[in-house]
Amino acid sequence: METQFSRRQVLYFFLYLCVSVAMCESIVYSVPEEKKNGSLVANVLKDLKVDVKELSARRARLVSKRPKQYFQLDLHSGDVILKDKIDRESLCGQNDPCVLLSEIVLENPLQLHRIEVQIEDVNDNSPKFSKNQFIFEIPEQTPMDVRFPLERAEDADKGENTVQDYILSPNEHFRLDVQSHSDGTKYAELVLGKPLDREVNPQIALILSAVDGGIPKRTGTAQIIIDILDNNDNVPQFSKPLYKVKLMENSPLDTLVTKVEVSDKDFGSYAAITYSFSQVGKTVLKSFRLNTLAGELTVSGIIDYEKNRNYEMNVRATDGGGLSAYCKVVVEVEDENDNAPEVAITAITTPLPEDSPPDTVVALFSVTDADSGDNGRTACTTETNLPFILKPTENNYYQLVTQQPLDREQASEYNITITATDRGSPRLTATRIVHVHISDVNDNPPVFETTFYGMQLKENNIPGLLIGSIHAVDLDTEQNAKVTYSLLPGKVSDGPTSSYVSINSETGNLYAIRSLDYEEVKDFHVTVRAQDSGSPPLSSELIVRVHIVDENDNAPFILYPLQNSTSPSNDLVPRGAEAGYLVTKVVAVDRDSGQNSWLSYQLLKATEPGLFAVGAQNGEVKTMRPVSSRDAFKQNLIVVVRDNGHPPQSSSVTLRILLVDGFSDPYMKSVDLPKDEAVEEGDPSLTMYLIICLAAISTIFLISIAVFTAAKIQKNKKFIGNYNSAPNLPVGPNSHENCVDSGTGSLSRGYNYEVCLTGGTLNSEFRFLRPLFPVFSVRPPNTQVNPRGSNDSEGVPSHAEENQHMIQGRASLSEDSAPRSGAPGCTVNQATGANVNSDWLSYQ
Numbered sequence: 132m133e134t135q136f137s138r139r140q141v142l143y144f145f146l147y148l149c150v151s152v153a154m155c156e157s158i159v160y161s162v163p164e165e166k167k168n169g170s171l172v173a174n175v176l177k178d179l180k181v182d183v184k185e186l187s188a189r190r191a192r193l194v195s196k197r198p199k200q201y202f203q204l205d206l207h208s209g210d211v212i213l214k215d216k217i218d219r220e221s222l223c224g225q226n227d228p229c230v231l232l233s234e235i236v237l238e239n240p241l242q243l244h245r246i247e248v249q250i251e252d253v254n255d256n257s258p259k260f261s262k263n264q265f266i267f268e269i270p271e272q273t274p275m276d277v278r279f280p281l282e283r284a285e286d287a288d289k290g291e292n293t294v295q296d297y298i299l300s301p302n303e304h305f306r307l308d309v310q311s312h313s314d315g316t317k318y319a320e321l322v323l324g325k326p327l328d329r330e331v332n333p334q335i336a337l338i339l340s341a342v343d344g345g346i347p348k349r350t351g352t353a354q355i356i357i358d359i360l361d362n363n364d365n366v367p368q369f370s371k372p373l374y375k376v377k378l379m380e381n382s383p384l385d386t387l388v389t390k391v392e393v394s395d396k397d398f399g400s401y402a403a404i405t406y407s408f409s410q411v412g413k414t415v416l417k418s419f420r421l422n423t424l425a426g427e428l429t430v431s432g433i434i435d436y437e438k439n440r441n442y443e444m445n446v447r448a449t450d451g452g453g454l455s456a457y458c459k460v461v462v463e464v465e466d467e468n469d470n471a472p473e474v475a476i477t478a479i480t481t482p483l484p485e486d487s488p489p490d491t492v493v494a495l496f497s498v499t500d501a502d503s504g505d506n507g508r509t510a511c512t513t514e515t516n517l518p519f520i521l522k523p524t525e526n527n528y529y530q531l532v533t534q535q536p537l538d539r540e541q542a543s544e545y546n547i548t549i550t551a552t553d554r555g556s557p558r559l560t561a562t563r564i565v566h567v568h569i570s571d572v573n574d575n576p577p578v579f580e581t582t583f584y585g586m587q588l589k590e591n592n593i594p595g596l597l598i599g600s601i602h603a604v605d606l607d608t609e610q611n612a613k614v615t616y617s618l619l620p621g622k623v624s625d626g627p628t629s630s631y632v633s634i635n636s637e638t639g640n641l642y643a644i645r646s647l648d649y650e651e652v653k654d655f656h657v658t659v660r661a662q663d664s665g666s667p668p669l670s671s672e673l674i675v676r677v678h679i680v681d682e683n684d685n686a687p688f689i690l691y692p693l694q695n696s697t698s699p700s701n702d703l704v705p706r707g708a709e710a711g712y713l714v715t716k717v718v719a720v721d722r723d724s725g726q727n728s729w730l731s732y733q734l735l736k737a738t739e740p741g742l743f744a745v746g747a748q749n750g751e752v753k754t755m756r757p758v759s760s761r762d763a764f765k766q767n768l769i770v771v772v773r774d775n776g777h778p779p780q781s782s783s784v785t786l787r788i789l790l791v792d793g794f795s796d797p798y799m800k801s802v803d804l805p806k807d808e809a810v811e812e813g814d815p816s817l818t819m820y821l822i823i824c825l826a827a828i829s830t831i832f833l834i835s836i837a838v839f840t841a842a843k844i845q846k847n848k849k850f851i852g853n854y855n856s857a858p859n860l861p862v863g864p865n866s867h868e869n870c871v872d873s874g875t876g877s878l879s880r881g882y883n884y885e886v887c888l889t890g891g892t893l894n895s896e897f898r899f900l901r902p903l904f905p906v907f908s909v910r911p912p913n914t915q916v917n918p919r920g921s922n923d924s925e926g927v928p929s930h931a932e933e934n935q936h937m938i939q940g941r942a943s944l945s946e947d948s949a950p951r952s953g954a955p956g957c958t959v960n961q962a963t964g965a966n967v968n969s970d971w972l973s974y975q
Contacts (some may be wrong), residue, residue, distance in 0.1 A: 157245040160211070164253050166221040169212055172202060172248060175235060179244055183209055189237040192248070202248065204235065211246070220249045220287040227252075227289055254292040255344025256283040260353035262929035265339075270328045270360040278308070279321040284341030284351050291344035300338035305357075307339075321355070329359035330396040348874040361398025363452040368394045374460040380436035380467045390427040391458055393448040400451040408458065409445040419462075421446065428460060436466040437501060468555025471808065474508045474563035477528075482570040485539040493519060494565050495530040506555035513549055519567075521549075531565065539569040573611040573665025577603035584659075584675040586641065590649035590682050598632065598677060601639040603661035611665035614639075619658040619672065628657050632677070641675065649681040650722050683776020685722040687730055689784045692717070701787045704766075708758045714743065717750035717784055719772040723727045729775035731836040736769040736785065743788070745770050752786065764790055811907040 160173040176182060181189070186209055193204040193211065203214045204383040223229030234243050261282055269279075286293040297319035299307035304325045311317055319339070327335075338357040342348055372390040378388055395402040404425040408415070419442070420431040426448065442462040449455040491520040500507040511529050513521055518535040531547065547565040552558050562664040579601070586599040605612040616639045633642050639661075655677055662670035692700055692715070702715045721728040732750040737743055739762060744755045752768065768786040773779045 132703060153308035157247050159249065160246045161249040162213065162217070162621060163250055163256050164217050164222075166213055166216065168214065168216060172211040172213055174209050175204070175211060175244075175246075179209075179235065179237070181209075181237070186237075189239050191235055191237050191828050194236060196234070201231060202246075216257075217250055219252055221252065225287075225289065244272050252289045252292055254288055254343060254349060255348070256292075257295045257349035258286045258341035258343055258351035260284050260341070260351060264354045264356060266356045266358065267321075268303045268360055269323070269327060269357045269507050270769045271329045273327060275322060275323055275326070278321045278479065279323075281319045281321055281339060281355070282764065283316065283318040284353075285352075286341075286343050286349075287348065288343065288345065289790045292344070293343055294341045295344040296342045298340040298342060301757075302335060302337055304335060308437070327359050329361045329364060333361070333398060335359070356447050356755065361396075361401055363397045363401030363450070363454075365401075366454045367404055367448045367450045367456045368454050369448065369458040370394065372458050374458060375463070376460070377463045378430070378434060380434045381469050382430050384430055384432075386430040388430060389460060390428065391426040391446050391448070391460065393426065393451050394455060396449065397452075403451040404448050407447050407449075409447045411444045414439065415442055418442065419444070434463045434464055436503075437470075440464050449799050466506055466558055468502055468506040468553060468557065470506075471559040472498050472500045472551035472553055472561040474498055474549055474561055476563065476565065476677050479565060479567075480527075482568040483533075483537070484570045484572060485537040486572045486574070487533055487537060489533050489535065490528050491533045493533065493567055494547075496531070496549065496563070496565075497526070497528045498561075499527060500553050502553065502555060506553055508554045509551050510554070511549060511551045512892050513547055517545060517547060519545070519547055537569055539571050539608075540575060542569065543608075544568045557828055571608040571611050573607055573663060573667070573669060575606040575611075576669035576671045577661035577663055579603045579661065579673045580670060582673070584673060586675060586677050587680050587946060588643055588647065588677055589680045590647050591684055592643050592646055594645050596642065596643045596860075598641040598643055599675075601634070601641060601659055601661075601673065601675065603639070603671065603673075605663050607663065609667065611663055613664040614661050615664070617660050619660055621656075621658055623655040624652050628655075631655065632657055634659060634725075636956045641677075647679055649684070649724070650677055654678045679729055681724045682776060683723055683727040683778070683780055685727075687705075687719045687721045687772040687774055687782045689772060689782055690718040690720060692784060692786065694733070694784055695857040701789050702752075703789050703791050704754070704758060705797050706760055706762070706790050706792045707753055707757050708828075710754055710756050712754040714752040714788060715786065716752065716768050717745065717772065717786070719750065719782065721774050721780075723774065723776065727774055727776035731775070733771045733773065734768060735771045736767075738763055738766045738768075742766065743768055752788075758790055760792075762790055766790065766859065794844045824834040849910065 156281075158175065158178045162170070162172050176186065179186070181190075181191075183206075187206045191204060191206060193200075193202060195201065201215050201217055204213050213410050217231075219229050222231075228434045231248045231250065233246040233248065233579050235246060236243055265282065267279060281297075284294050284297075294317055296308050296317065297307060299305065299319075299321070304323065304327060306321045306322050306324050308322050310316055312873065317706040335357040337357070339353050339355055341351045343350075374389055374391060376389040378386075382493045391406065393404050393406075395404060397585055398644070404426070405423050406421055407423060408421055418430065418432040418434060418439075420429050421427070422429070426446070428446075441464060443461075444460050446458050447455055475497050477495045477497060481490065483491070483493060498509045498511050499697055509527065511521055511523070513519065513531070518533055518537055519531055520534045522530045522532055524530060529549075531549070533595055544565045547567060549563045549565060550560055552560045552561075580603070583599060583627070584599065588596070598765075601616060603614050603616075604616055615636045616634050617636060618628055618632070618634050623631045629644075631647070633644055634640065635642070639659075641657075641659075644687075657675050657677070658672055659675055660672050662668050662669050704712065704714055717732055719730055719732075721730060730748050730750075733747065734740075734745040736742065742758070742762060743752055743766070745752050745768075750770070750772070750812060752770070766788040768788065769783055771781050771784060
């Protein structure tokens with residue numbers, strides 16, 4: 132009861148839906164299959180009884196009952212358009228009719244309209260047989276009018292578009308009989324109309340065609356093969372009695388030589404042929420094999436043209452009924468280029484002198500090839516970048532000759548590859564390497580490693596010391612490359628070169644023969660010759676420059692003050708001199724050079740250490756504090772002069788300084804006498820005694836000056852006379868203008884040094900120092916002159932005349948000639964062989 136009630140509810144619901152919405156009805160349309168996309172199927176406006184506006188307003192849509200949508204609805208026109216091409220056969224197969232169901236849905240109110248589209252068949256399929264070929268075997272004794280049913284063709288179309296008839300290709304043996312089944316389908320039978328003869332026509336090929344009834348008509352075809360069965364009534368026949376073939380030698384095993392062809396009109400077992408050799412020798416049996424079933428002749432051994440050039444053999448063919456036939460096979464062997472050329476050296480010249488002229492025969496050889504024809508014709512070549520060429524001669528002989536000069540230094544030997552190539556295809560090549568050694572000729576002089584040798588040697592060297600080594604290379608070999616060294620004649624400082632250096636003829640080591648002095652010889656050069664031992668010998672020359680390196684072997688030489696005087700001079704310093712007062716200057720030179728001649732000064736010892744100081748660089752002696760009356764009258768200073776060599780050399784000089792009172796100095800104010808030495812004005816007798824003593828002392832002093840002046844003038848005249856008589860010495864007061872400075876930093880042999888003082892008589896500042904080549908005179912140490920000449924008013928003040936005896940004791944630094952302008956007092960001292968540093972030759 133509940134189930135029936137549920138069914139009624141569902142039925143009532145659908146009835147209510149149909150009544151409330153619309154009455155359900157079907158609209159039928161039809162469309163041919165294979166129509167193009169976008170084709171019009173039908174217009175639904177009339178059938179739906181709506182216009183275009185209502186169709187759009189009610190949002191009409193087409194819903195397919197199948198997953199694939201084949202149609203679509205155009206809301207603007209109401210047309211149902213084909214959306215996709217339809218194939219009736221794939222859609223419905225053999226079902227008829229073929230219908231596609233769809234629904235058009237309208238809203239407001241909701242309406243459903245069923246659409247049925249019938250797909251109409253189109254003759255778009257051709258008849259097809261199950262196979263493309265059908266084979267029948269029919270004996271040739273088959274009787275007439277025997278029927279053979281044939282398979283029918285299938286057509287996917289329906290009705291008139293399916294198979295309606297069968298057609299057989301024209302022939303003289305068979306005809307076609309077409310019949311119908313009870314369902315109306317057509318089939319055909321093959322009927323024999325003429326006897327068969329397999330020897331005339333062993334196989335018959337026919338074409339069977341199936342034709343449908345469509346417009347246009349379509350056709351399907353299949354091939355019918357009819358094989359005629361045979362009887363043994365024919366003897367085998369070879370296609371030709373003689374087979375001539377060509378075979379290349381060295382053919383690999385199983386190479387097909389030829390295949391004999393036999394025809395037998397019979398068929399089946401009667402036509403089964405077997406093949407065999409008949410009356411052949413062992414050579415053939417070793418080289419060839421015959422396939423008994425296929426009649427193929429193949430290679431089974433080595434085929435060598437040079438051993439056998441042709442083969443002959445008989446072949447027998449037998450069918451299944453025992454009938455036989457014979458033929459002859461002739462195999463001609465063709466030559467293959469399987470033999471490479473052979474190069475045989477007949478004669479060779481080695482070693483070959485490098486000065487051999489062009490066209491010198493180096494080697495003679497022959498080339499042979501075992502092949503024939505072009506395979507045996509050869510050509511011989513060698514590398515193109517060698518100084519050798521090949522010249523062919525008779526009977527395949529070749530000469531290897533030189534074509535350009537040889538140079539052993541560039542190539543001491545040659546590996547000449549001779550290549551012999553035949554003209555076969557492919558070409559074969561043989562090579563032979565000829566080793567040719569080039570013997571040396573002395574054609575290269577020794578060559579030094581560098582174009583210039585510079586060596587250094589320290590002075591004071593040990594005789595026999597190695598200076599350096601010279602090396603030369605000769606590109607030749609053996610005796611031609613053995614180099615010996617020698618010195619060419621030359622001079623070094625007016626002496627022969629051989630007295631200074633020697634050379635080891637084997638090693639090229641250069642040795643110093645004697646000790647050298649930088650101050651005498653600074654450098655020199657020698658010429659070295661390197662000569663080989665060839666014949667004739669070749670040589671090269673090279674200049675070797677030897678630089679002498681200075682050593683610190685000379686102690687500083689003190690120019691001022693001179694230390695060879697029997698009575699050294701004293702320097703005067705006024706009491707009351709301020710600190711920094713220039714007392715004197717120590718001047719020294721060093722014969723060495725470079726830093727070995729850099730001098731420094733040091734105060735080694737002094738009477739009063741804190742009173743004086745010496746400039747480390749310039750040798751100036753200055754006061755460190757003001758001079759007082761408590762200082763000792765005599766001051767002794769020992770100054771040490773050191774050079775900057777390693778180890779350093781030094782010299783010392785003793786300076787004697789007198790501290791005096793009562794004389795003026797251009798750089799000092801008048802000094803007052805000490806109070807304890809002042810003359811009391813109130814004692815007239817003491818004043819008189821002092822006047823008398825002063826007058827006496829002045830008289831004695833004036834007489835001494837007059838006598839000294841006269842003696843000096845007489846001595847100068849005698850010296851000038853002697854000097855003018857001496858050769859190569861300048862004469863006159865300007866003789867120092869003829870002096871020439873060598874500029875080498877050293878002074879040769881004898882020099883004069885002119886030391887001049889500045890403005891003040893008692894001030895020892897040097898204005899300049901320069902060498903004077905002529906030696907005018909050296910003043911005796913006891914000779915005294917007034918430092919200022921005859922002008923006494925510029926000397927000691929008048930109120931200190933009682934101290935003149937102190938002034939007379941001081942050494943005079945004055946030149947015999949007239950004093951220079953701006954230099955009131957000068958003295959000339961002699962130094963022999965001193966090396967003067969230019970830094971010490973001028974002081975301002």
